[in-house]
Amino acid sequence: MSDSARLVVEGLRARVEGKEILNGVDLVVPTGExxxxxxxxxxxxxxxxxxxxGHPNYEVTGGSASFDxxxxxxxxxxxxxxxxxxxxxxxxxxxxxxxxxxxxxAALKAQGKEMPAREFLRTLSAVMGELKIDESFRSRYIxxxxxxxxxxxxxxxxxxxxxxxxxxxxxxxxxxxxxALRTVAEGVDxxxxxxxxxxxxxxxPRILEYLRPDAVxxxxxxxxxxxxxxxxxxxxEADGYDPILGAGAGTAAxxxxx
Amino acid sequence: MTMAVTVEAHELTKxxxxxxxxxxxxxxxxxxxxxPEVVAAISAHKNEPEWMLKFRLKALSHFRxxxxxxxxxxxxxxxxxxxxxxxxxxxxxxxxxxxxPDSIRQTFDRxxxxxxxxxxxxxxxxxxxxxxxxxxxxxDLDKLGVLFGDCDTGLRDHPEIFRKYFGTVIPANDNKxxxxxSAVWSGGSFVYVPKGVRVDIPLQAYFRINSDNMGQFExxxxxxxxxxxxxxxxxxxxxxxxxxxxxxxVVEIIAHKDAHxxxxxxxxxxxxxxxxxxxxxxxxxxARVEWIDGNLGSKLTMKYPSIYLMGExxxxxxxxxxxxxxxxxxxxxxxCIHVASNTTSNVVSRSISKGGGRTSYRGHIKVHEKxxxxxxxxxxxxxxxxxxxxxDTYPYMDIDSPDVSIGHEATVSKIGDEQIFYxxxxxxxxxxxxxxxxxxxxxxxVKELPMEYAVELNRLLAVxxxxxxx
Ligand SMILES: Nc1ncnc2c1ncn2[C@@H]1O[C@H](COP(=O)(O)OP(=O)(O)OP(=O)(O)O)[C@@H](O)[C@H]1O
Ligand SMILES: [Mg+2]
Numbered sequence: 143m144s145d146s147a148r149l150v151v152e153g154l155r156a157r158v159e160g161k162e163i164l165n166g167v168d169l170v171v172p173t174g175e176x177x178x179x180x181x182x183x184x185x186x187x188x189x190x191x192x193x194x195x196g197h198p199n200y201e202v203t204g205g206s207a208s209f210d211x212x213x214x215x216x217x218x219x220x221x222x223x224x225x226x227x228x229x230x231x232x233x234x235x236x237x238x239x240x241x242x243x244x245x246x247x248a249a250l251k252a253q254g255k256e257m258p259a260r261e262f263l264r265t266l267s268a269v270m271g272e273l274k275i276d277e278s279f280r281s282r283y284i285x286x287x288x289x290x291x292x293x294x295x296x297x298x299x300x301x302x303x304x305x306x307x308x309x310x311x312x313x314x315x316x317x318x319x320x321x322a323l324r325t326v327a328e329g330v331d332x333x334x335x336x337x338x339x340x341x342x343x344x345x346x347p348r349i350l351e352y353l354r355p356d357a358v359x360x361x362x363x364x365x366x367x368x369x370x371x372x373x374x375x376x377x378x379e380a381d382g383y384d385p386i387l388g389a390g391a392g393t394a395a396x397x398x399x400x
Numbered sequence: 401m402t403m404a405v406t407v408e409a410h411e412l413t414k415x416x417x418x419x420x421x422x423x424x425x426x427x428x429x430x431x432x433x434x435x436p437e438v439v440a441a442i443s444a445h446k447n448e449p450e451w452m453l454k455f456r457l458k459a460l461s462h463f464r465x466x467x468x469x470x471x472x473x474x475x476x477x478x479x480x481x482x483x484x485x486x487x488x489x490x491x492x493x494x495x496x497x498x499x500x501p502d503s504i505r506q507t508f509d510r511x512x513x514x515x516x517x518x519x520x521x522x523x524x525x526x527x528x529x530x531x532x533x534x535x536x537x538x539x540d541l542d543k544l545g546v547l548f549g550d551c552d553t554g555l556r557d558h559p560e561i562f563r564k565y566f567g568t569v570i571p572a573n574d575n576k577x578x579x580x581x582s583a584v585w586s587g588g589s590f591v592y593v594p595k596g597v598r599v600d601i602p603l604q605a606y607f608r609i610n611s612d613n614m615g616q617f618e619x620x621x622x623x624x625x626x627x628x629x630x631x632x633x634x635x636x637x638x639x640x641x642x643x644x645x646x647x648x649x650v651v652e653i654i655a656h657k658d659a660h661x662x663x664x665x666x667x668x669x670x671x672x673x674x675x676x677x678x679x680x681x682x683x684x685x686x687a688r689v690e691w692i693d694g695n696l697g698s699k700l701t702m703k704y705p706s707i708y709l710m711g712e713x714x715x716x717x718x719x720x721x722x723x724x725x726x727x728x729x730x731x732x733x734x735x736c737i738h739v740a741s742n743t744t745s746n747v748v749s750r751s752i753s754k755g756g757g758r759t760s761y762r763g764h765i766k767v768h769e770k771x772x773x774x775x776x777x778x779x780x781x782x783x784x785x786x787x788x789x790x791x792d793t794y795p796y797m798d799i800d801s802p803d804v805s806i807g808h809e810a811t812v813s814k815i816g817d818e819q820i821f822y823x824x825x826x827x828x829x830x831x832x833x834x835x836x837x838x839x840x841x842x843x844x845x846v847k848e849l850p851m852e853y854a855v856e857l858n859r860l861l862a863v864x865x866x867x868x869x870x
Contacts, residue, residue, distance in 0.1 A: 231825075
């Protein structure tokens with residue numbers, strides 16, 4: 143397993159706006175596996191995603207993170223993207239005046255994945271069809287005036303076109319209708335066992351029923367406090383976080399802290 | 401063989417690809433500085449009628465009486481005594497590029513003008529210093545009675561039309577720089593579109609300053625008769641000299657009933673040109689006038705394209721984009737004067753400041769007392785690329801009628817971290833991400849340009865953006 147592309151995070155600490163949010167995250171996502179990351183609101187899931195992707199406002203104060211053996215921490219966001227990392231944003235930002243089609247071409251070009259114009263347009267049409275995104279979205283401005291679900295679809299569209307090697311989906315399922323959710327899940331399922339790893343951040347078991355994750359991790363106060371199989375997610379759904387994050391979780395957190 | 405020697409003024413031109421200049425090939429120039437003698441010499445050299453000489457001399461006295469405008473940008477760097485007011489580059493005006501002297505033709509070749517003409521223009525006029533050295537118009541338009549030449553030719557060959565309109569929209573005493581232009585004007589364009597004629601593809605005029613310490617004072621007069629349509633495009637560049645040049649044009653547009661005139665400017669003067677231009681249109685009943693005004697170059701630009709909405713249902717549109725880099729001040733804006741009822745105007749201004757550059761928006765909406773059913777909307781957005789840069793807005797409303805609907809919105813924003821991160825997370829470098837956002841910001845402007853100009857503008861922007869990050 144050590145040779146395969148994977149994300150390895152050890153004791154990662156990060157702060158934003160002077161506030162410590164990640165307090166020593168340990169996490170491994172091997173190639174070809176689908177992992178779920180759960181945890182209460184504000185536990186640091188999105189912060190972990192941003193930190194892994196290199197958001198400049200998230201300052202790493204300790205630990206390490208590598209992808210495919212490459213130390214991520216010295217790299218800027220664009221360099222990480224070019225290594226094959228991708229984030230489906232929880233709240234995608236809009237960029238008025240920049241059309242979806244121009245943006246997608248620029249992104250493909252930046253990643254050395256340019257296609258001839260005709261092939262690009264064909265691929266784009268196919269993926270948009272699958273995601274039930276209207277053709278008119280090509281010339282719309284990135285996320286400008288998009289509905290919540292449309293934004294999420296646009297993230298998946300980029301995922302499908304850019305074909306990263308590690309995809310972090312930050313609550314991509316919230317806001318998607320049932321059909322779109324199934325399409326996304328099927329898409330993710332298709333890459334299972336290939337050279338792509340997936341980390342799915344979610345609050346809902348529905349997407350996990352589709353995805354049957356290889357592992358489920360629970361983040362609490364900036365640390366992964368429990369890991370388990372798919373049944374861990376089902377337990378959380380049934381009983382909430384309290385039984386899991388009780389005294390045991392607190393101890394685990396302290397134990398990991400030298 | 402060509403004798404042209406091209407000199408690159410390296411340290412100033414690093415970002416400006418039009419900074420080269422040719423050796424001086426001028427055949428006549430007035431002495432430096434401004435006097436009644438200089439004005440008379442220009443007029444005599446052009447064999448003008450008596451009325452024009454009088455007009456010029458009167459304008460000169462207006463110019464001398466008027467104080468320098470102090471309400472706006474810093475004009476203290478202009479030395480009126482150190483300027484050549486008239487520099488004639490060639491003996492003859494040519495209708496074929498083959499007849500234009502090699503060195504001058506080469507300049508326009510480098511600027512891509514003859515190529516553009518072949519591909520997508522209905523007519524071209526090329527002014528070099530004080531005179532138009534080349535002009536052409538598509539034969540079919542010529543046959544329909546469309547006139548397109550320089551203003552001197554308009555005065556000489558079409559005196560009835562010319563005299564009827566010249567100086568009526570912008571009188572010589574309108575402001576100090578209009579007075580200056582009126583005293584020493586030369587070249588520019590004279591466009592006349594007869595009733596019902598639609599000029600389907602654009603006419604372009606290109607303005608090039610070549611000489612050091614040169615003042616360019618072109619004069620443009622566009623008359624669109626009832627129901628006609630014309631799109632006129634002007635582009636401008638200059639070499640980068642160590643001393644400043646002055647460009648002070650006057651543009652008058654008359655749009656008769658139901659006429660439609662679009663005037664597009666891509667101003668890309670080098671960063672040592674004072675660009676002080678008066679542009680004004682009158683729109684009669686049902687007419688539509690659009691100023692599409694892009695300002696990227698110059699040291700200082702002061703320009704507020706105006707529209708007087710004189711007849712019912714006339715519509716005015718001012719869409720502008722300005723970019724101010726280090727050492728630049730773009731002081732631009734618009735004026736819409738609603739004289740008649742049921743007139744509408746729409747103003748959209750976008751500006752970007754970078755590296756300590758400054759953009760200002762000055763807008764004036766006036767509604768006359770008896771004008772009812774007037775609608776006007778003004779929107780200006782400024783984008784600052786760094787902490788040193790500056791932008792300010794001076795909106796001015798002067799509404800004497802109760803029955804109006806006026807909207808005004810202004811925003812100033814910094815380039816967004818989240819937008820940059822979003823694009824970088826897709827693999828774009830920081831500079832490519834910034835450039836994409838900047839292009840997007842100018843999109844409402846760029847999408848109004850003919851495709852070739854849109855491409856060129858985005859390319860010019862990319863040049864301006866280089867080195868802005870990292
Ligand atoms: N830019 C920021 N400035 C200040 N606080 C921040 C910032 N970003 C995150 N935080 C704080 O860090 C904590 C973790 O936030 P994060 O968005 O990572 O949570 P999350 O686990 O993704 O929650 P949710 O399930 O609600 O999406 C929260 O308390 C949040 O307020
Ligand atoms: Mg979150």
